Amino acid sequence: MSARRYRPDWAAVPVVAFLGVFFALPIAAALLAGFLKYDPIILVGREFTFANYVRFLTDWFYLRVFVDTLVIAVLVTAASVVIAYPVALHLHHVASSRTRTFLILIILLPVMVSYVVTAFAWVVILGRNGFVNQALMATGLLERPMALLSRPSGVVIVLIYTFAPFMVMNIYAALEAIDRSLLRAAAVLGATPRAAFWSVTVPMSLPGVLSGTLLVFALSLGAFVTPMIIGGNQVKTVPVMIYNFVSGVFDWPGAGAMAGLLLVLSYGCNYIISLIFHRRLAWLKNQR
Amino acid sequence: MAEKPALSPGVVLAAVVVYALFILPMFVTVAASFTQTQTVQFPPRGFTLQWYGEILNDRELMDGMALSAAIALCAAAAASVLGTLGALYLARADGVRRELFQSLALAPLTIPHVLIGLAFLMTFSSLGLINAYGLALAHVVICVPYVMRSVLSILMAGDASLPRAAAVLGASPIRTLIHVTLPSVRPGIISGAVFAYLVSFNNVSISMFVSSPRTATLPVVIFNRIDYVPNPSIVAVAALMILATSLILLALDKAFALFRTMFG
Numbered sequence: 051m052s053a054r055r056y057r058p059d060w061a062a063v064p065v066v067a068f069l070g071v072f073f074a075l076p077i078a079a080a081l082l083a084g085f086l087k088y089d090p091i092i093l094v095g096r097e098f099t100f101a102n103y104v105r106f107l108t109d110w111f112y113l114r115v116f117v118d119t120l121v122i123a124v125l126v127t128a129a130s131v132v133i134a135y136p137v138a139l140h141l142h143h144v145a146s147s148r149t150r151t152f153l154i155l156i157i158l159l160p161v162m163v164s165y166v167v168t169a170f171a172w173v174v175i176l177g178r179n180g181f182v183n184q185a186l187m188a189t190g191l192l193e194r195p196m197a198l199l200s201r202p203s204g205v206v207i208v209l210i211y212t213f214a215p216f217m218v219m220n221i222y223a224a225l226e227a228i229d230r231s232l233l234r235a236a237a238v239l240g241a242t243p244r245a246a247f248w249s250v251t252v253p254m255s256l257p258g259v260l261s262g263t264l265l266v267f268a269l270s271l272g273a274f275v276t277p278m279i280i281g282g283n284q285v286k287t288v289p290v291m292i293y294n295f296v297s298g299v300f301d302w303p304g305a306g307a308m309a310g311l312l313l314v315l316s317y318g319c320n321y322i323i324s325l326i327f328h329r330r331l332a333w334l335k336n337q338r
Numbered sequence: 339m340a341e342k343p344a345l346s347p348g349v350v351l352a353a354v355v356v357y358a359l360f361i362l363p364m365f366v367t368v369a370a371s372f373t374q375t376q377t378v379q380f381p382p383r384g385f386t387l388q389w390y391g392e393i394l395n396d397r398e399l400m401d402g403m404a405l406s407a408a409i410a411l412c413a414a415a416a417a418s419v420l421g422t423l424g425a426l427y428l429a430r431a432d433g434v435r436r437e438l439f440q441s442l443a444l445a446p447l448t449i450p451h452v453l454i455g456l457a458f459l460m461t462f463s464s465l466g467l468i469n470a471y472g473l474a475l476a477h478v479v480i481c482v483p484y485v486m487r488s489v490l491s492i493l494m495a496g497d498a499s500l501p502r503a504a505a506v507l508g509a510s511p512i513r514t515l516i517h518v519t520l521p522s523v524r525p526g527i528i529s530g531a532v533f534a535y536l537v538s539f540n541n542v543s544i545s546m547f548v549s550s551p552r553t554a555t556l557p558v559v560i561f562n563r564i565d566y567v568p569n570p571s572i573v574a575v576a577a578l579m580i581l582a583t584s585l586i587l588l589a590l591d592k593a594f595a596l597f598r599t600m601f602g
Contacts, residue, residue: 058515062427062439065420065482069442073479076457077449083460094460133356140353143345154594155587156361163364163583164540164557167576170564171363174370174378174573181366181380211360216601223598243344265601272450275543279564289452296456296547306460309453316450 081313084306093302102307112291112308116315119287122202123270123319126209130266131259133210134217138258141218142225161215169279172208173199200282208280213269217262224258225251260327264320271316288312364580371570371577378573390578392571399575402556405470409555410538413477414485418531420478421485422523426515428486429493444487446480454480455547462548472548473555480544481534484600488530491599492523529596536586540579 084102089095106112137157144150160168175181176198183195198204228251236246274289281290288308295305366380374384393399424443428436446454454476462472500522504514542557549558556575563572590596 057430058426058511059431061423062431062435065424065427065443066439068420069479069482072475073446073454073457074442076461077445077453080453080457080460136349136352137356139345139349151588151594153357155584156357158587158594158597159364159580159584160360162536162540162587163580164542164560166542166557166560166564167367167540167579168363170560170572170576171367173564174366174380175363179377184379211363219594219597219601222594268448268450272452274452275546275561279561289450292452292456293546296459302456302460305456309450309456312450313453316448 080306081310082306083303084308084310086303086306088301088303093300094306095303102303103311105304106308106311115286115288115291116311118202119271119289120315120319122206122209122287123267125206126213126270127263127267129206129210130214130217131263133214134221134262135259137218138221138225138255141222157215157218160212165212165275166279168212169208169276172204172211172280176204197284199280200284202281202285205277205281205285205287208276209270209273212273212276213266216265216269217259220262220265221255221258224255224261228254256327256331260324260331263327264323267319267323268316271319272312288315367573367580368577371574373570376570378570389570389574392569393574393578396571398554398559399556399571402554402559403575405473405553406539406556409470409474409477410535412474413481413538414531414535416474416478417481417485417534418527421482421530421534422489422520422527424482424486425489425493425523425526426519428490444483447483451543455544458544459547468548468550468553470553473545473553476544476548477538477541480541481538484534484537485527485530487599488533488596489523489526492526493519496522529590532586532590533596533600536583540583 083094085098085100087095087097087099087101141150141153141157144153173180177183178195178197180198182198183192186192187195199208232250232254233246236250237243241249272289274287274293277285277287277290278293281287289312292305292308292312295301295308369382370378370380371382371389372385372387373379373382374386374388375382424439428440428443431439458472458476459468462468462476465472467475501514501518504518505511509517540557541555542561545555545558546561549555554562556579560572560575563569
């Protein structure tokens with residue numbers, strides 16, 4: 051019995067110590083800096099102030115960037131669901147495990163390989179000197195290269211490509227977890243395959259849609275490497291602006307405050323999305 | 339009765355289109371790396387391995403590659419130790435302390451990377467850690483959750499009667515841990531470590547904040563060069579990263595199941 055009771059509480063100590071010192075404290079320091087005054091020489095002053103927050107929350111220029119970032123995140127998430135669902139269904143139905151492994155590799159590559167490489171691949175295709183522009187110019191349809199990427203739609207496209215795999219994997223996992231006897235029961239009770247799909251498969255896959263949505267939304271909200279590479283300086287999102295505050299104008303307190311707002315926004319949206327889903331999924335929750 | 343009713347052709351077509359669109363950029367990148375032209379071209383003109391040879395002469399790229407490999411190795415090793423310890427704790431703990439521990443250890447997955455990067459930049463610059471050591475520390479932090487989840491999934495699925503049998507037979511808790519529990523979670527540690535290696539090697543969002551011109555990881559070097567007219571050797575490096583990542587993913591047993599434990 052002692053084996054069952056044995057709790058290696060000591061195992062938590064090195065993890066808490068390491069993450070406490072090298073993760074929690076730095077995060078706390080960055081958030082705290084958001085409440086300190088900007089100092090042109092030491093960057094982060096000593097005076098406590100709400101000025102950074104007030105500045106971002108009262109200036110329409112900054113609020114606009116927040117709204118744009120939210121819109122991009124909503125579009126990327128919605129498009130990811132639409133794109134991911136048929137793929138997840140298809141993966142769920144592929145009989146050969148070899149084919150499935152190969153298809154899953156195709157889907158996983160954009161998130162596993164560096165985001166720099168993922169974004170760069172799109173520059174080769176849609177960039178100013180990219181494949182599409184060259185093809186259009188060669189056929190005489192275009193005289194000068196078009197800016198296909200450095201606009202919000204380009205950022206949205208590449209972000210979908212970068213984050214949709216998370217949606218595919220979450221929905222696919224939910225589909226795999228569905229109890230087959232439910233489908234059989236539906237068939238026995240006279241449901242056509244189509245009816246069984248809409249009344250069993252889709253509702254039972256919603257938890258996967260939820261976890262995928264939470265993940266893709268948070269990632270899109272926080273993405274900055276892809277928008278910077280794809281958007282050039284034409285597309286402003288909150289994380290890109292934070293990066294510019296950090297390494298462009300060296301306003302670290304400003305960056306801290308904006309990162310604080312981003313964190314609140316990210317966790318707030320997470321909470322709201324789960325709330326909406328759980329209200330709809332109350333029946334599912336009782337089942338588990 | 340067919341357990342899985344056939345898919346409608348529309349769904350299959352949609353899926354095939356998505357697969358094609360997903361592989362296209364990777365394919366284009368690899369193909370463009372063989373071009374004989376001095377600028378990036380797709381479709382490539384001719385065929386040459388010249389740009390792969392150029393990488394060898396490119397000091398910055400070679401240094402970046404070596405640095406990334408070294409940091410990923412350190413980060414994966416350190417994260418394996420910390421992640422395994424964390425999983426051992428989580429498998430047995432309960433109550434508020436478990437919740438607190440879990441939110442601390444998994445926070446690197448949910449906090450926006452731009453905030454994590456900013457936090458590292460602020461603290462590490464005052465500690466003189468904007469160098470390879472700082473990069474390694476930062477990467478350990480973002481890698482710990484992956485190993486922890488990977489090991490925890492095995493611990494939770496594992497058979498609890500083995501450690502109990504060891505205890506009944508008189509083994510001390512530590513002996514049980516070393517001779518029974520750890521060997522049983524070894525696959526979880528290994529796949530978690532490989533995953534952590536991939537995450538660290540490919541990371542750019544955190545590295546950008548902790549890199550200096552003299553210590554830039556490979557993805558940061560690529561990032562810095564995209565702004566200029568990209569030269570085909572950058573495409574060759576990107577192609578190498580795509581190929582290496584694919585091979586490692588294929589070698590990982592059940593990459594999907596692993597991915598699912600990481601991001602479920």
